Amino acid sequence: GENVEQHPSTLSVQEGDSAVIKCTYSDSASNYFPWYKQELGKRPQLIIDIRSNVGEKKDQRIAVTLNKTAKHFSLHITETQPEDSAVYFCAASRGAADKLVFGAGTILRVKS
Amino acid sequence: DSGVTQTPKHLITATGQRVTLRCSPRSGDLSVYWYQQSLDQGLQFLIQYYNGEERAKGNILERFSAQQFPDLHSELNLSSLELGDSALYFCASRGSGNTIYFGEGSWLTVV
Numbered sequence: 666g667e668n669v670e671q672h673p674s675t676l677s678v679q680e681g682d683s684a685v686i687k688c689t690y691s692d693s694a695s696n697y698f699p700w701y702k703q704e705l706g707k708r709p710q711l712i713i714d715i716r717s718n719v720g721e722k723k724d725q726r727i728a729v730t731l732n733k734t735a736k737h738f739s740l741h742i743t744e745t746q747p748e749d750s751a752v753y754f755c756a757a758s759r760g761a762a763d764k765l766v767f768g769a770g771t772i773l774r775v776k777s
Numbered sequence: 778d779s780g781v782t783q784t785p786k787h788l789i790t791a792t793g794q795r796v797t798l799r800c801s802p803r804s805g806d807l808s809v810y811w812y813q814q815s816l817d818q819g820l821q822f823l824i825q826y827y828n829g830e831e832r833a834k835g836n837i838l839e840r841f842s843a844q845q846f847p848d849l850h851s852e853l854n855l856s857s858l859e860l861g862d863s864a865l866y867f868c869a870s871r872g873s874g875n876t877i878y879f880g881e882g883s884w885l886t887v888v
Contacts, residue, residue: 697875708779708867708879709820716875754820758875764810764833765869765877767820 667692669757671768680777684742688755688768691736695757698731698738699765703752712753713740745775780804781880783868789886795856798883802849802870808832809851810877811843815864826851858887 668691678684690698699714715722715729715738722729728741742749752772756765780803790796802809811823822835826845837843840858845851855862863886869879 699876701879706865708881710779710879711876714875760875762808762827762832764822764825764835766822767812769819 667695667757667759667766669755669766669768671755671771673771674769675772675774677774677776678745680745680747680775682745684740684745684749684773684775686740686753686755686771686773687737688739688757689735689737690757690766692757692759693736694759696760697758698729699756699758700727700729700740701754701756701767703754703770705751709754742773745773747775747777749773750775779878779880781868781870781878783866783880783883785883786881787884787886789888790858792858792860792887794858794887795854796858796885798853798855798866798868798885800851800853800868800870800880802851802868803872803878806870806872806878807849808871809845809849810869810871811837811851811853812867812869812879813864814867814882815861818864820867823853855885860887863887 696717701709703709731738755768782801807828809826812820823837825833843853865882871877
């Protein structure tokens with residue numbers, strides 16, 4: 666089955682700097698790659714997603730890139746703010762009928 | 778508010794007991810997923826239902842079972858509870874698109 670690896674497990678950045686979180690997946694049939702943000706004790710919330718027919722997607726300070734050949738996808742957060750501090754999870758899925766397999770998560774700390 | 782409703786929000790029970798967690802998906806969503814999140818752990822997929830039928834199974838223990846009813850709500854039954862079952866249990870639903878929406882979760886503490 667699908668296996669998603671996520672790095673780093675923790676990431677500390679200074680406010681205003683950029684943060685990059687990377688994931689790799691094993692199942693070449695996966696075609697949907699969302700990123701979720703989870704604050705302590707809260708539910709995971711979708712922040713951005715990308716499908717396999719697209720190489721990059723941006724939404725304000727957040728961007729996701731996908732390299733299908735290498736089975737890599739990454740989350741980029743620019744101009745980080747203290748409220749970006751949370752746990753970020755990547756995930757992979759074969760599509761609308763399939764489950765999401767999550768990476769282990771990255772704790773992002775933005776220091777002000 | 779994601780539109781996915783879970784009850785109860787918090788539950789404390791003793792080892793050996795049985796509990797039922799309930800989930801109402803977003804209106805019209807046919808797919809329901811259950812995930813377990815232990816302390817300092819990621820989101821572990823337990824089971825998926827689609828329109829009343831089991832669609833996929835993950836790392837779900839034999840002591841755990843689930844079902845989805847004709848009105849599309851789902852229940853996760855946890856029996857012979859152990860201390861290690863203490864976790865946050867999430868239900869999520871998906872409609873016709875790709876996006877999966879999570880409920881607020883049910884905090885289970887086994888003492």
